[in-house]
Amino acid sequence: MKYKFSVEGLDCPNCAARLGRMLSAEEGIQSASVNFLTEEIIIESDLAIDVLTPAVKKVAKAFSKSLKVEKK
Amino acid sequence: MIHRFLSFLYKKELYLRMGMAGVLLCLSFFFDERIAFFLSLAAMLLVGLPIFWQALRRLWQRELLDETFLMSIAAVGAFAIGEYTEGVAVMLFYLIGEQFEHRAVRKSKKVIRQLMSIHPDTAMVERDGEVVELPSDEVVLGDIILLRAGERAPTDCIVLSGCASLDASALTGESLPVEVKEGDSLSGGMLCLDGFLRLECTCLCAESASARILKLVSEAQNKKSKQETFITKFAHIYTPVVVACALLLATVMPLVFRQSFAQWIHTALVFLVVSCPCALLISVPLSFFGGIGGAASVGILFKGGNAFEALARAKVAVFDKTGTITTGTLQVREICPVPPASEDTLLSIAASAENLSSHPLAKAILTFAQTQNTPLFEVQQFSEKAGKGLLAQKDGKPIAVGNSYLMAELGIGVPAHLASAQVLVAEDGILLGGIFLADTARPGIGDAISQMKGLGIEKTMMLSGDRAAIVSAMAQSVGIDECVGDLLPADKYERLEMLMASKKGVIYVGDGINDAPSLARADVGIAMGGIGSDAAIEAADVVLTDDMPDKLPRAIKIARRTVKIARQNIVFALSVKFAVMILSLWGGVSGVMWLAVFADVGVSVLAILNAMRCLSAKGL
Numbered sequence: 075m076k077y078k079f080s081v082e083g084l085d086c087p088n089c090a091a092r093l094g095r096m097l098s099a100e101e102g103i104q105s106a107s108v109n110f111l112t113e114e115i116i117i118e119s120d121l122a123i124d125v126l127t128p129a130v131k132k133v134a135k136a137f138s139k140s141l142k143v144e145k146k
Numbered sequence: 147m148i149h150r151f152l153s154f155l156y157k158k159e160l161y162l163r164m165g166m167a168g169v170l171l172c173l174s175f176f177f178d179e180r181i182a183f184f185l186s187l188a189a190m191l192l193v194g195l196p197i198f199w200q201a202l203r204r205l206w207q208r209e210l211l212d213e214t215f216l217m218s219i220a221a222v223g224a225f226a227i228g229e230y231t232e233g234v235a236v237m238l239f240y241l242i243g244e245q246f247e248h249r250a251v252r253k254s255k256k257v258i259r260q261l262m263s264i265h266p267d268t269a270m271v272e273r274d275g276e277v278v279e280l281p282s283d284e285v286v287l288g289d290i291i292l293l294r295a296g297e298r299a300p301t302d303c304i305v306l307s308g309c310a311s312l313d314a315s316a317l318t319g320e321s322l323p324v325e326v327k328e329g330d331s332l333s334g335g336m337l338c339l340d341g342f343l344r345l346e347c348t349c350l351c352a353e354s355a356s357a358r359i360l361k362l363v364s365e366a367q368n369k370k371s372k373q374e375t376f377i378t379k380f381a382h383i384y385t386p387v388v389v390a391c392a393l394l395l396a397t398v399m400p401l402v403f404r405q406s407f408a409q410w411i412h413t414a415l416v417f418l419v420v421s422c423p424c425a426l427l428i429s430v431p432l433s434f435f436g437g438i439g440g441a442a443s444v445g446i447l448f449k450g451g452n453a454f455e456a457l458a459r460a461k462v463a464v465f466d467k468t469g470t471i472t473t474g475t476l477q478v479r480e481i482c483p484v485p486p487a488s489e490d491t492l493l494s495i496a497a498s499a500e501n502l503s504s505h506p507l508a509k510a511i512l513t514f515a516q517t518q519n520t521p522l523f524e525v526q527q528f529s530e531k532a533g534k535g536l537l538a539q540k541d542g543k544p545i546a547v548g549n550s551y552l553m554a555e556l557g558i559g560v561p562a563h564l565a566s567a568q569v570l571v572a573e574d575g576i577l578l579g580g581i582f583l584a585d586t587a588r589p590g591i592g593d594a595i596s597q598m599k600g601l602g603i604e605k606t607m608m609l610s611g612d613r614a615a616i617v618s619a620m621a622q623s624v625g626i627d628e629c630v631g632d633l634l635p636a637d638k639y640e641r642l643e644m645l646m647a648s649k650k651g652v653i654y655v656g657d658g659i660n661d662a663p664s665l666a667r668a669d670v671g672i673a674m675g676g677i678g679s680d681a682a683i684e685a686a687d688v689v690l691t692d693d694m695p696d697k698l699p700r701a702i703k704i705a706r707r708t709v710k711i712a713r714q715n716i717v718f719a720l721s722v723k724f725a726v727m728i729l730s731l732w733g734g735v736s737g738v739m740w741l742a743v744f745a746d747v748g749v750s751v752l753a754i755l756n757a758m759r760c761l762s763a764k765g766l
Contacts, residue, residue, distance in 0.1 A: 087427040092209060111435045
């Protein structure tokens, strides 16, 4: 399944790519791409949404405390 | 009061720190080295601490080549070799540049969001006899919506009463207002300029034409162009290589040339500062992002960065005929009566019989009869024969209006020169004559094609399932060089593949479902006329929201400019960076560190500003 999240507070495209890599490394997430300009994360995962959302938020928080991630 | 002052300080603390650091930096020029050191150190801590902290965090996350980390090393390194002011300058200008960068990116995001904000959030809806304001996505089929001047339609509707002029430019880019009255339909996102309309909702907000446009555009952002992919890959190599060079410079060179470490470390630090690929990573995607937004504002939807590149380099244009080159509506070309019948009787009988039919041919004949003021009469015992024509009676005499198959069935002989007429008319078993109809060329298509040729399209070709003679006449009249008729959809596809073998970049312009395979196969598929056929939109790379042919050359111009701007940014950013690296190798060039900081953040800002030019498609 593909899920979309909105992300606010990314500084640069480099950081966006890095966040994407960190998310992809997470268990249960097949792929994650972070678009710096549209402030969107697209995640492919077979996790249930109520498991995935906290997992994504946890990664984002570890990445930077100023990130705001919401399910779209 | 104090509270407000504190919160002001908190909000602006970054600017405050930058300002203070700037003052300290200036002061340090006026004092001897020892005092200058303390002043610079204070300035450095003011601006640098949060960056150092972030760099440490990144280090913890095993991100060695992070921008903040590289900048921190450069600043600390400069301090270590006694270049205090340069150390502060690196940090200070890095921060200032970042602010500009953020601002520019925010601005362009905002512009794009405005371009896309064609959906109103709420709608005035009549429910249970009362008018209530509802969120647009709660409007359901059959709801009565009230639309006043200055408001946008929330979704696709049909007009129940009232008349108004509407601005559809957000959807089609066409700035001339559209007039609607009772019974007309309109699309979500159209802006009511004057008048008052009662509308009935015919489509859920999420499925309306404009919602589909928005969806296409937002999905387009995730399809990367080749240049973007190249830049991402390049950045992966570029930064490590430049950092490795810096390490080599700092360690090996002093030993080889027996020169001071300080001088080579200085050069190495310059390398570290220019090793950040951010200018490229922001400006190239931003160019395409802006291009997508700018094109959408004039009614041309690019479905991804790759579509820009393919369209910009295309040299061959292939067109479908019906619905693309032509309007798809038939018009009477010629009426050929068989004497003693006259043109008028022929048309009168044909039109009177066709009056009851809904076939496209019937419409064309009726329209023509109306312009000729041909009298119509009533027919009896009307019946339609699918694929052949129709039968009726006039004053007890049987009449037949249809193609040659119908005449053959009735045993009526047709002379050779009438065999290809679309409509033959017989009364009481005697052929009265035939009517020839043809598709008409879309207004402006000839101009559009000659403009495309002016833009360097070397070969234009029309492929059609229609008869060869009609196809070649049409091709000639609109200025298309080559044409092939009598093609089945599968043949069209084969022809297209043959053209693509020349590797010149082939555009396929089509509209219908039968064009979908060709639209998908071509280097660039352009779906014309819109948001109607789902299969065509799905398969195409570029979608024109209406069928104005002038959008074709315009799309090419926009694509070329977007690609050009992206390329400019790549060349500009890289050449400045390489120039600074080479300058720093020279040694002894004073102020090269300042140049390096410019090469990093200054170039980013300039490249972003350049990329923002893509946002405006006006004048193209």
